Amino acid sequence: MNTAGLDSDGREFKNADEMWKEEVGDNQKKTDWYRIGVGYWERVEASVDGVLGGYGPVNDADIKDSEAFLNTLLADCFPDAGRNQHLVALDCGAGVGRVTKNLLIRYFNEVDLLEPVSHFLDAARENLAPQNQMVSEAHKAANFYCVPLQEFTPDAKRYDVIWVQWCIGHLTDDDFVSFFNRAKVGLKPGGIFVLKENIARSGFVLDKEDKSITRSDLYFKELFNRCGLHIYKLKDQKGFPKGLFAVKMYALATELPKRVSASRPKRKAANRPAIIK
Numbered sequence: 001m002n003t004a005g006l007d008s009d010g011r012e013f014k015n016a017d018e019m020w021k022e023e024v025g026d027n028q029k030k031t032d033w034y035r036i037g038v039g040y041w042e043r044v045e046a047s048v049d050g051v052l053g054g055y056g057p058v059n060d061a062d063i064k065d066s067e068a069f070l071n072t073l074l075a076d077c078f079p080d081a082g083r084n085q086h087l088v089a090l091d092c093g094a095g096v097g098r099v100t101k102n103l104l105i106r107y108f109n110e111v112d113l114l115e116p117v118s119h120f121l122d123a124a125r126e127n128l129a130p131q132n133q134m135v136s137e138a139h140k141a142a143n144f145y146c147v148p149l150q151e152f153t154p155d156a157k158r159y160d161v162i163w164v165q166w167c168i169g170h171l172t173d174d175d176f177v178s179f180f181n182r183a184k185v186g187l188k189p190g191g192i193f194v195l196k197e198n199i200a201r202s203g204f205v206l207d208k209e210d211k212s213i214t215r216s217d218l219y220f221k222e223l224f225n226r227c228g229l230h231i232y233k234l235k236d237q238k239g240f241p242k243g244l245f246a247v248k249m250y251a252l253a254t255e256l257p258k259r260v261s262a263s264r265p266k267r268k269a270a271n272r273p274a275i276i277k
């Protein structure tokens, strides 16, 4: 990414390479990047408000738009869902299981959760225990993996949907690309990724406190190209308070899509680092 970016102190980098060299330029720095990232979340309360960086009230709008997006994907890609098709999803950087509990478990027969912070995963296990949720026997949280994305390789052809929300900013560009390349193997034929993320107005914004970056739409598109992924559908999140980063939902396919639908371009929210974590 050849566009300038900022860090959370307002310092400008002339491009992403300059920032990455400084942040993860040798093995020790890279180890520190991931240690500090997970360490940040280890100090956060295991609650919906905690994983949303104190913005718990955005949960409802987030789930509402995610559900509408997921419904269009299910109708297009999995028309037999709910009849004889057994659907399996992976929730990446699942936190306390917020997305699984409020959305994925209602549509997928099995959901696996991947989360590197053990007290979040313990809370997810509790939140998704059969006695604590209103879903039938045919819908369950199946596996809980306490692993970071950069170290995870899924079982081959297990998932219809791999959902990656508000966590990919913790991965370096190289780990982003190698994660999606490994994760492709975990998709069933016709399976898709959903990436839901904060979007910088241009370039990137580095959060020095939790070692994550918010990328621009263009930056994401460059990385999707490097991964050999195609945008199947794209939608903007609506209804978030002003002052937060814009948020986009990308449905990504490994094959060139037959048709692409995109929402109309919207006015983007002001760039403010570290609002939603």
Ligand SMILES: C[S@@+](CC[C@H](N)C(=O)[O-])C[C@H]1O[C@@H](n2cnc3c(N)ncnc32)[C@H](O)[C@@H]1O
Pocket: 034, 037, 038, 041, 051, 052, 053, 092, 093, 094, 095, 096, 097, 098, 099, 114, 115, 116, 117, 120, 147, 148, 149, 150, 165, 166, 167, 170, 171, 276, 277
């Ligand atoms: C903003 S929270 C979002 C949680 C959840 N996706 C949600 O939307 O409710 C970010 C999550 O990313 C997780 N995370 C941090 N570093 C990660 C990594 N390297 N791989 C996977 N997840 C990571 C954090 O532990 C935290 O649960």
